[in-house]
Amino acid sequence: MKQLAILLSDQYRLLSVAAILDVFESVNRFYIADGKQPAFDISLYNSGTDNGERMLEFNGYPVRSILDSQKQDIVFIPAFVSVDIAQAVFENQKYVPWLQQQFKAGAELACVCTGAFLLGATGLLNHRQATTHVDACKQFANFFPTVKLQADKVVTGDGGLYTSGGSTSSFHLMLHLLQKYCGKDIAVRTAKLFSIDMDREQQSYFSTFSPVQEHNDELVTKAQRSIEADYQSAGTIEELIKDLPSSRRNIARRFKHATGITPIEYLQQTRIEAAKKLLIETNQQMTEVMINSGYSDPKAFRKIFRKSVGMTPTGYREKFYMG
Template sequence: MTQLGILLTNKYRLLSVAAILDVFESVNKFYAADGKEPVFNISLFAANQPDEKAVEFNDRQILSLESAAKQDLIFIPAFNATDIVAAIQENHRFIPWLRQQYQAGAELACVCTGAFLLGATGLLDGKAATTHVDACEVFANAFPQVKLQANKVVTGDGGLYTSGGSTSSFHLMLHLLQKYCGRDIAVRIAKLFSIDMDREQQTYFRTFAPAQVHNDELVAMAQRSIKSSYHNTGTIEELIKEIPGSRRNIARRFKQVTGITPIEYLQKTRIEAAKSLLIETNQQMTEVMINSGYSDPKAFRKIFRKTVGMTPTGYREKFYMG
């Protein structure tokens, strides 16, 4: 199990710590749902009076630095302070501890202005780093030996990781999840938290998950028919022809229950199938098209792009798990 430590520094930004906890606890839940042991043992560490901070984390145990075992990965959160230099002075007790942990083999990752504390250890000297864009000038003056890359979202150099401001922390966590857990888990987290690695749009993180539990058996029959036969290139009329009732009545009730028409439901089901084939198999594009129920390449690309927000090829390039 990977030992993951999160520092509760003086003047830490609560949202920063909460995001780290939320992401890695979600990873453990994914593993548990798959019948596997959790991959991360998460601990919170404080330098002074750790019990005072417990109320902010649902009374989760906060450990002192003195009681800390060797960690594999340590996160330094962003600072909630306008005077970063003063904040570093208030957190001097973490500096020798971070050095010791790093020398013992731990990797260190910092969020946003947390890079200042990592910079103060001297471990970043000669290595690449980034921080919040508005703090780059101060950082460069404070740590001239660090190779500051102000335009970078995430840097990784010698087991030391940094990220820019705001949502860049999620990009850092995705980067580390790919290393510790693999691309599949990173993609699942990206979808869960709607993290766009390219920061362009959120459409392609959306998953079609229609209501399946309801009291309309006629609609349930139509849903089952579409689910079992969506890959056939027939029309919606052909897929629901065995269901008792008029076409108009079925369509009306179907939209009442699912919020969309049977035709829209079929298209979304087919596109969801195509998405899975694109990222989980090495099928050629023609095979993906046919196996998801389409026969016209032009129509397939048009519907896919309209629904997902990018082309089938672009989707595969971004999310392929092979």
């Protein structure tokens, strides 16, 4: 029986903990139904105090203290509910030594979504592959520049350290671990029980283009506004910035410094975001979507869309259409 710990970190996302419990409790029921001992001994841990008082129980499980914990085989770190990730990591520094000790003793560490920030804070991910929620990747890269961020990956595993993308990607992480510890049959049975698409490998089609706006560069702000207003009709980036009081080279340099991407990349991402919106919110024909998002060449539109989103425009509509 494998020792599986779930860390009840400060500001943990309840959905993450519930999903982990649901999946591994279900696997234990599979084993019991087959006349076997449960595969996992599940425990929940926190720092030992909660606003000065010990949390004694969580959903029927006694909550143990990391101060007197035993060696685990797997430790799960849930996502954070807080949008202030830096503050959440700061509040959870007390768990860093324990995670380091567990890993040194042979435990594998697995984190869900933004839980990767706490794992990153241990230093264990340095020079290893990792992923996190697609919209948090830029912040993660800034916090942990030596980590080999795989922004498009649903799951990564590197040397006993596992990370996953957005919340539903946690199921793919758990399937990966179940296949390792319990075999493919159990992983498939679990996937069927929870209706999980086992073949999903990318999370880029869940991303949303959220451009940097607070940079205090008025020239760049004007360039952004120009792109956002005329992306449908302009043929080139030069047409969009021709009236700005500066050279193209200077605008490009300042734009990249302020937003992290070039004006051309900004134009492309603005157009792709518009195309995604049209694909899922309207019944426009594909040619209309292409033209209304600023493209004129069907082949180029499909190529750029697939590269940016991870699937074709048709596939994106089939998956997410809201009509």
